[in-house]
Amino acid sequence: MARDHGFHPVRIRQVVQETADACTYVLDAPFPYQAGQFLTFKVCGTLRSYSMSSSPDTDAELMTTVKRVPGGLVSNWMLDHLAAGDLVEVTRPAGVFCLRETTAPLVAFCGGSGITPILSLVKSALATTRRRVRVLTADRDADSVIFASALAELAGRYPGRFEVRHHLDVPNGFVTAAEVRAFAGDDRDADFYVCGPTPFMDLVEHALLAWGAGPEQILIERFTPAADSPADRAPADEEQGGTVTIVLGGKRHAVPRHPGETLLESARRAGLAPPFSCEAGNCATCIAQVTEGQARMRANNALEEDEIAEGWVLTCQGEPTTADITVVYED
Ligand SMILES: Cc1cc2nc3c(=O)[nH]c(=O)nc-3n(C[C@H](O)[C@H](O)[C@H](O)COP(=O)(O)OP(=O)(O)OC[C@H]3O[C@@H](n4cnc5c(N)ncnc54)[C@H](O)[C@@H]3O)c2cc1C
Numbered sequence: 162m163a164r165d166h167g168f169h170p171v172r173i174r175q176v177v178q179e180t181a182d183a184c185t186y187v188l189d190a191p192f193p194y195q196a197g198q199f200l201t202f203k204v205c206g207t208l209r210s211y212s213m214s215s216s217p218d219t220d221a222e223l224m225t226t227v228k229r230v231p232g233g234l235v236s237n238w239m240l241d242h243l244a245a246g247d248l249v250e251v252t253r254p255a256g257v258f259c260l261r262e263t264t265a266p267l268v269a270f271c272g273g274s275g276i277t278p279i280l281s282l283v284k285s286a287l288a289t290t291r292r293r294v295r296v297l298t299a300d301r302d303a304d305s306v307i308f309a310s311a312l313a314e315l316a317g318r319y320p321g322r323f324e325v326r327h328h329l330d331v332p333n334g335f336v337t338a339a340e341v342r343a344f345a346g347d348d349r350d351a352d353f354y355v356c357g358p359t360p361f362m363d364l365v366e367h368a369l370l371a372w373g374a375g376p377e378q379i380l381i382e383r384f385t386p387a388a389d390s391p392a393d394r395a396p397a398d399e400e401q402g403g404t405v406t407i408v409l410g411g412k413r414h415a416v417p418r419h420p421g422e423t424l425l426e427s428a429r430r431a432g433l434a435p436p437f438s439c440e441a442g443n444c445a446t447c448i449a450q451v452t453e454g455q456a457r458m459r460a461n462n463a464l465e466e467d468e469i470a471e472g473w474v475l476t477c478q479g480e481p482t483t484a485d486i487t488v489v490y491e492d
């Protein structure tokens with residue numbers, strides 16, 4: 162049975178001002194979800210993803226938290242215009258930045274709005290497991306820290322199991338590799354969750370790898386494309402030929418296959434306007450289903466294994482591996 166990847170109107174029940182630059186939207190959205198997942202919003206025809214700050218295990222309501230990006234189209238519009246009672250269009254929850262079945266400690270590093278999925282994960286890990294949980298947040302100054310009181314409340318409720326440390330850039334400079342290593346401490350077997358601005362995430366990832374963490378221990382949620390993506394392209398072979406058939410809005414369009422081109426690029430070359438947002442494999446906005454042939458994704462930070470098994474593909478990352486391929490976008 163195909164998953165529902167379409168947009169649904171949901172009502173905003175409440176808007177909570179978290180800091181001068183960040184709001185939480187409490188949504189009347191009865192969707193099942195996992196801690197760490199996100200919704201994609203369609204706002205003024207533009208698509209953007211926002212992670213849940215709520216936990217399905219501890220919160221009765223589904224909440225997303227949005228931080229203003231200077232000059233940003235959607236974050237500013239949402240913060241300046243949306244109010245309780247408004248309708249917004251969202252997808253069902255998606256994403257793979259979720260808890261794993263393990264008893265190992267959870268150690269998280271987050272910067273700015275990166276706290277959003279981390280708070281969701283932390284609340285679920287504390288409520289449903291016996292794992293130790295530690296979070297290092299990095300923010301410009303004390304006024305910029307989102308969820309300071311929620312984190313303090315969790316630390317009070319789970320003494321000995323939960324620790325939060327706040328790093329402030331203005332008095333202390335940016336987080337350093339030494340600070341990352343020190344915070345990782347002796348938790349050699351931990352799962353490390355990382356979410357924040359790209360330079361912060363790169364520093365944390367490199368510091369953890371140099372400290373001895375295995376790549377499989379580090380889970381990263383990218384809000385913006387990585388500077389060096391996409392890596393791992395298939396070698397171009399001009400002799401391959403073949404046809405990419407794209408079904409969009411119920412109409413079939415056949416495009417000659419160009420080796421090394423993604424399905425999204427092929428669709429655009431055909432003059433089509435399929436949905437997309439991040440173009441980095443993070444948001445699932447560009448999802449379509451392969452009904453004939455096969456594709457492999459350069460990166461996938463959004464689709465779960467069972468969705469891939471059903472033929473779903475991120476078209477911004479999917480390169481055909483068969484000469485002929487048919488992909489169907491949901492209406
Ligand atoms: C899976 C996923 C989950 C996300 N979850 C959240 C969340 O929980 N809360 C949240 O606030 N945001 C989240 N984001 C980021 C969000 O989707 C938007 O990218 C962000 O709000 C900026 O959109 P915009 O339209 O305001 O800015 P745009 O108009 O797209 O961008 C304006 C400028 O800002 C830069 N920029 C874009 N995003 C950021 C950013 N996050 N930080 C710094 N510079 C940026 C762009 O490169 C561009 O130069 C998430 C993104 C993804 C892919």
Ligand code: FES
Binds near residue numbers: 436438475
């Ligand atoms: S556009 Fe975001 S995953 Fe493809």
